[in-house]
Amino acid sequence: MQFLDAALDIRDLASEESDVGDAFVTLCAHAGIAAADAVCCIELREHARGESHQEAVALLRRVRPDGRALGNSLNTLLGLKTRAGYSAIPVNAEMRKRSKLAAERLVTAARDRLP
Amino acid sequence: MEVVTPTLDGDVLGFLARGEKAFTGREVSRGIGRSSHEGVRRVLERLVQQGIVVSERAGTGVLFQLNRQHLAAPWIEGLASLRLELISKLRDAAAAWETAPLGLILFGSAARGDAGVGSDLDFLVVRPNSVDPGDDQWRSQLAELEAKATAWTGNDARVLEYGEGEMGGLLGNEPVLDAALEEGVEIAGSLRQLTRMETTR
Numbered sequence: 001m002q003f004l005d006a007a008l009d010i011r012d013l014a015s016e017e018s019d020v021g022d023a024f025v026t027l028c029a030h031a032g033i034a035a036a037d038a039v040c041c042i043e044l045r046e047h048a049r050g051e052s053h054q055e056a057v058a059l060l061r062r063v064r065p066d067g068r069a070l071g072n073s074l075n076t077l078l079g080l081k082t083r084a085g086y087s088a089i090p091v092n093a094e095m096r097k098r099s100k101l102a103a104e105r106l107v108t109a110a111r112d113r114l115p
Numbered sequence: 116m117e118v119v120t121p122t123l124d125g126d127v128l129g130f131l132a133r134g135e136k137a138f139t140g141r142e143v144s145r146g147i148g149r150s151s152h153e154g155v156r157r158v159l160e161r162l163v164q165q166g167i168v169v170s171e172r173a174g175t176g177v178l179f180q181l182n183r184q185h186l187a188a189p190w191i192e193g194l195a196s197l198r199l200e201l202i203s204k205l206r207d208a209a210a211a212w213e214t215a216p217l218g219l220i221l222f223g224s225a226a227r228g229d230a231g232v233g234s235d236l237d238f239l240v241v242r243p244n245s246v247d248p249g250d251d252q253w254r255s256q257l258a259e260l261e262a263k264a265t266a267w268t269g270n271d272a273r274v275l276e277y278g279e280g281e282m283g284g285l286l287g288n289e290p291v292l293d294a295a296l297e298e299g300v301e302i303a304g305s306l307r308q309l310t311r312m313e314t315t316r
Binding site for chain 1: 248249251254255257258261262265271272273274275276281284285288289290291
């Protein structure tokens with residue numbers, strides 16, 4: 001949740017949203033990763049360790065009943081994080097919107113599972 | 116080869132298995148590109164003693180070759196050709212996609228053939244304009260490609276995605292695209308043809 005708040009703060013404080021697009025997407029991805037770990041800990045009593053993206057997505061997909069959709073959201077975020085990290089061209093508005101939606105879906109899923 | 120042996124022996128055997136001829140020790144050192152000649156020479160002598168490598172005098176030098184009559188030779192050759200096997204499996208998987216990419220290319224260390232245990236498998240994919248970036252079918256294809264490539268190799272797969280509409284602005288401005296075009300292995304579609312078309316527009 002803190003990562004998502006930070007992403008939204010950075011976006012809101014920037015004079016041009018596009019100037020901080022890569023940072024915004026990266027923070028959304030971190031929010032999604034943290035939320036996915038929380039969901040897995042609550043539901044499966046374990047979370048992904050190490051750097052493997054695919055391992056994290058596969059573990060999240062085991063969660064019932066919404067693991068498949070959540071795994072897709074995490075995969076979307078990891079793909080956008082790769083794009084933000086590798087590319088010299090800043091992410092565009094569509095990518096920023098998609099990363100926000102995916103991060104919100106994962107953060108909401110984690111929040112809804114908290115006692 | 117590193118899957119079975121992370122040692123210099125594995126690199127030397129892999130190099131000899133991929134070659135059809137005999138090599139000098141220095142050629143082997145250059146071919147594997149990461150060891151001292153002295154270390155390679157010791158490995159070659161040991162492998163000759165073990166019988167998996169044969170040596171012959173050639174003038175003042177010695178030539179080394181994989182002993183293809185050895186019972187282990189077919190397995191060593193198989194391990195040495197893992198990269199080609201991976202490329203073949205990736206092409207088969209991509210050919211079955213319902214939504215074809217304009218280009219799908221494997222680049223980075225896996226394409227160059229120098230990937231290690233901790234290397235990522237880097238893919239660059241170009242999505243057609245007709246496909247929405249969030250399209251379920253499209254996203255599932257990419258996720259499945261990453262999952263399969265990771266399962267086949269043990270290396271994490273990462274897809275760098277571009278839309279067709281972005282390509283015009285990328286040429287000459289995107290180092291990773293230049294690297295992919297230079298060293299990449301085409302898995303589906305033709306990224307090189309696509310960029311040529313963009314250049315002539």
